[in-house]
């Protein structure tokens with residue numbers, strides 16, 4: 054018997070002992086996707102920033118839901134010219150199509166992962182915000198790849214709180230961003246198996262162990278001068 058076998062404690066992996074995710078569809082259809090719950094509580098916490106002219110990627114659902122009647126315009130950004138309802142068709146990393154100092158807020162959820170040239174994308178985001186405008190950003194840390202998006206725009210990055218702080222600090226100013234990590238090893242395993250919030254307790258979802266960031270959120274404001 055090898056030394057590792059004598060010291061190994063039994064672990065019952067139960068239903069986790071499978072090579073494909075237990076569910077599928079990122080937890081949608083089973084309940085509330087685990088990462089979405091936190092994306093939405095982050096936006097709810099910063100709802101006061103969702104006001105004026107608010108840019109959002111792909112769909113304006115969050116703009117109206119969190120901004121309500123504080124929102125005067127809800128333009129949409131899409132990289133694909135065929136996307137219905139896009140106000141702006143532009144690649145954030147090649148920013149010629151977007152206006153300067155134009156948006157009061159930019160809700161950028163789960164999108165930077167698809168953009169290879171991150172510093173250029175963040176420079177564009179900074180340029181298009183009004184002075185005093187706010188970026189509400191979410192990016193994945195520990196997460197599976199989405200084949201649909203990978204096939205369309207490429208799935209390039211996963212993040213850490215430090216990389217987000219450094220990425221935003223390079224343009225918005227060092228320490229300007231309020232960056233938070235979310236989740237823990239259990240919630241991460243649930244997410245990788247595409248389970249839903251309803252599969253875990255509130256305490257299990259709320260516990261954050263910063264070694265296991267499934268989701269990273271950041272709020273950063275463009276300097277007013």
Ligand SMILES: C[S@@+](CC[C@H](N)C(=O)[O-])C[C@H]1O[C@@H](n2cnc3c(N)ncnc32)[C@H](O)[C@@H]1O
Pocket residue numbers: 110111112130131132133143144145146161162163164167168202206
């Ligand atoms: C899965 S959606 C994510 C957006 C959505 N906001 C969300 O919360 O899930 C991926 C989006 O990334 C956008 N995208 C991909 N590459 C981009 C780029 N280089 N510049 C701007 N948007 C891009 C696409 O337009 C697409 O709508």
